[in-house]
Amino acid sequence: MRSTIGRMQTSGREEESVTGESVKTCEIIRSPPPLLACRELGKKITGFVAGFAMLATGGIVATAAAAEPQSNETPQTATVVKTVDEFKKAIAAQSNLITVDGDFELDDMVVLPQQSDITVGGKGTIQFGTTGGIKVPDDASLIIDSDKLVWDGGNGGGTEAAAHAVPMIWSQGKLKLKAGIIQNFTGGNPSVNDAYLSLTGINAVYIDGTGDGQSEFIMDGGSIEKNTTAGTNYGGGGVKLAGDKAVMTMNGGKISGNHATRNDTSDGIFGGGVMLFNGGTFTMNDGEITNNVAGSMDFQQDALGGGVAAIGMGSKAHVVLNGGFISGNKALSAIGGHGGGVMVHTEATFEAQGGSISNNETTGMGGGLYVDGLATDGVSNNKFYNTVITGNTATNLGGGLWICPTGRGSLSVTKGAAIYDNSAPNDSDSSASTAAGDDFVAHPRKGDAKYPVTLASRMLGGGKATWYQDGGLLPNLTNDDGSYSRPNPQANAEVPRYDAENPGEAVVLENDEQARALKNVTTGGAKALANKLGKVVISGNKAKVGGGVATNSMISFGGDDEGEDIDYSLTVTKQWDDAIAEADRKDVSIDLKIGNNLIDSAKLSANNEWTATFDHLPAPDGYDANGTPYLSDKDGEHLKFQIVESSSGYEVEYGAWTHDADKHTLTTSLINKLPVNASLTVQGLKTVDGEKPDSTDFKFKLVPGNDATKQAITDGSIVLPDSAVDGSVMYTGNDSEGKFAFDAITFTKPGSYQFLVTEPADMVPDGYVGDAAVYTVGVTVDDSMQASIAYLTKQVGKVITQLTGENMVIRFDNTTSTTPPTPTPTPQDATLTVKKVIEGCDKNGSFDVTTSVPYAGVNDTVSLGDGDSKDYTIHFQDPNGAFAYTVQEADPGNGYQVSVSDGTSTVDGTAFSGSIKPGQHVTVTVTNKGEDCPVPPEPTPDPDPEPEPEPKPEPEPEPTPTPEPKPVPVPNTGNKPKPELSKTGVAIAGVAGAVVLLLIAGIALTVVRQRRNQ
Secondary structure (H helix, E strand, O other): OOOOOOOOEEOOEEOOEEEOOOEEEEEEOOOOOOOEEEEEEOOEEEEOOOOOOOOOHHHOOOHHHHOOOOOOOOOOOOEEEOOHHHHHHHHHOOOOEEEEEOOEEEOOEEEOOOOOEEEEEEEEEEEEOOOOEEEEOOOOEEEEEEEEEEEEOOOOOOOHHHOEOOOOEEEOOEEEEEEEEEEOOEEOOOOOOOHHHHHHOOOOEEEEOOOOOOEEEEEOOOEEEOOEEOOOOOEOOOEEEEOOOEEEEEOOOEEEOOEEOOOOOOOOEEOOOEEEEOOEEEEEOOOEEEOOEEEOOOOOOOEEOOOEEEEEEEEEEEEEEOOOEEEOOEEEOOOOEEOOOEEEEEEEEEEEOOEEEEOOEEOOEOOOEEEEEOOEOOEOOEEEOOEEEEOOEEEEEOOOEEEOOOOEEEEOOOOOEEEEOOEOOOOOOOOOOOOEOOOEEEOOOOOOOOOOEEEOOEOOOOOEOEEEEOOEEOOOEEOOOOOEEEOOOOEEOOOOOOOOOOOOOOEOEEEEOOOEEEEEEOOHHHHHHHHHHOOEEEEOOEEEEOOOEEEOOEEEEOOOOOOOOOOEEEEEEEEEOOOOOHHHOOOEEEEEEEOOEEEEEEEEOHHHOOEEEEEEEOOOOEEOOOOOEEEEOOOOOEEEEEEEEOOOOOEEEEOOOEEEOOOOEEEEEEEEEOOOOEEEOOEEEEEEOOEOOOOOOEEEEEEEOOHHHHHHHHHOOEEOOOOOEOOEEEEEEOOOOOEEEOOOEEEOOOEEEEEEEEOOHHHOOOOEEOOOOEEEEEEEEOOOOOEEEEEEEEEEOOEEEEEOHHHOOOEEEEEEOOOOOOOOOOOOOEEEEEEEEEEOOOOOOEEEEEEEEHHHOEEEEEEEEOOOEEEEEEOOOOOOOOEEEEEEEOOOOOOOEEEEEOOOOEEEOOEEEEEEOOOOEEEEEEEEEOOOOOOOOOOOOOOOOOOOOOOOOOOOOOOOOOOOOOOOOOOOOOOOOOOOOOOOHHHHHHHHHHHHHHHHHHHHHHHHHHHHHO
């Protein structure tokens, strides 16, 4: 094999082991135009070096190996480390939880002890030197769990001079990334004696499945970003899996901004984000693989798999996509990059059950995916289920899907694909066809080999896919001896592109082996249904050929596990009620819908015995309790199958569904019966001078009362009696009992309708004065086709009265011109009072209350506090009338319970409805009950105030003393000396005043305290 993986140097010599089995693979053709070519190889590569020496640890510094083995049966508490030495010691001691607190550099390989189970968290940066790394043996476990901890390669993506000689993380055991950042690592040529590393180069994260035990990497979170490869590295800018026991499961996190490159052109480069080599399994359930790059625009070799690349060389590699996003990745090369998002090559399998592959790009084939997993016994190794391929672009051929001359493909309806609205646009400055096949291209088949292609005539979900020719292809390029060389990537300039005005004949591909360039023309409903079901979305990708997907092997969309068609057929049979005459049994059309999306239509007639069959339908995902089949969309909603008959003038009754899982068939039926319609007769009373009418004929008129009713008459939902003229129903007659009735109105559909009934003024007989009242009749027809009068109002002038109960009667009263009319008693006004009561501790504030009496013209909102009220005067024209009213309070907020009462009935809530008649005075009380006031504690008596000391009077200048006789001593009966009184009257008054003020202050203080305690 001369390219792609043609020569891999090991110890300066080229070795390969082979078997005699013939398989096909591809090579780069160096002569322009560059494009991957498909050819037969006589021998199959099963491995590069027979008897690879597995791991030899002589060149690895295993710091932890010097420590005595530790038992991990008893979990240890967290060990905080701030230096590299503390970090190494903690690993050697098998600390279950190591918490990094700070930054340090690791310059040698640290090997986890056997059977250790270590979690590393904390915050800071571990910076890895070019020979620094961590190795997890096959019976050990490492968990990285902190979004504040950075594992840094130290060179920001680096240069070759800074390339690392050992992986940053080398795992042969169990590795889990829950949170954290692995970044800025450049992998170069190895400095360790390891066969696989010597062959494939160094990576930031290396999952080594070449030993005896399974190496498992689970990524639940965190990020692996801005890493790269250099030297003679084969790729895996972020992660590399090697060997058939390497397993990676991605449940979250991000692999982003990594780059797979090499500094020589002896071979290709693979996997900007993730590479699987010689086996391994990568399962993506969620997370993101974004903005990774394999190769470069000036790289003179193959660049495959911008996001993910899988190469099986003797051991099969497996890629399973169940969810997540693969976006913005690129596979770039000066001579041919392939698989902008994903590349699966040689002995590898690919299966897509969910996820998004979008906005990826390559310079060669397969902007979203390039799948080349070799088929086994005619069974595809490249399987897609529930897939939507749309919005992709090819600059040359096949905007959606491109198949090589040695490729085969099958597209089923069940769990299949919708390929639509992709593009392969012509050059804007050329009038010739410079591209072909907006949605699909299959190159001319190679030689006499059988490479069939089948494209279903229905998309995912069952909507129609109609394929039309869209440009043409050129013959395959040949070698000098005339043998097949490679496909021609150019379009046939002489073959016109698809023209919607002149599309030509539709193309059907069933085991087709012709060269095809096609466009799918479908409907909006079919697209909408496919988008609901699509779990794998391939969109916005770009390539030279195969903008969405390219393959040169066998590819399948949908079907069973072997890719076999398991589509269903549906047979619908129409029956007729015996009451319908043969001559009245007209042809009818039926629609097949799935989840209200139109799938197909058919006509039932006597010529086909009232039976139609819909073929190539998706197999149901299940059946409801009534046996109705359904599909489950990507959100779990059941989209039911249904048959809908267009209007036939008869009632339709749909039959039960049956299914046969062995024969893949569905059946159902429908029967037409004479329609069951509703009818209603509008009646009224007529009086003259308050008495029963005489023998004179009177005329009354019924007309539609709103636009909806007029439209219902137009579309047949209402059928007026034959007596109707221009939409008006007239009654002319004389009934001795004063009764009249219009001819019956027929309703064919449920709904709400409205009519007006009047006595036309220009039709009142001579000698009579007519009644000017206008009655509005509301009619409701329910689903059981029962018609009834829902409401009745009477309008005289501008006054509208709602008629209820015994007064719900249409009544016209005429008077004779010779007899003075019997005076109609003037109805009394009514009063509606709305009152607010607030109960509880806090009676402050006010609440908005709305009072509505529609037919009296009242609609008022007022703010009422405790004890407030407002009166509304209600005017009546009809002494027998009544008006409905509603009193409603706005939301009072938390802490209040609201009840409304009219004195007779009470409603717990904010709204109350009732009715009021002339002369009544109705009071509606809106009560807000809040929290009760807390019970105050018993007041504590205040102690008597202590008297303030008497102020000492200022000494006054004493006059020159006049000698006085000494007083005669008086004995003190209290045995205590009495204080002497001041010598001046002013001083006495001041003391007395002070005492009075103190007494007053004490009384006031006591009063205040008592009021506050009340």
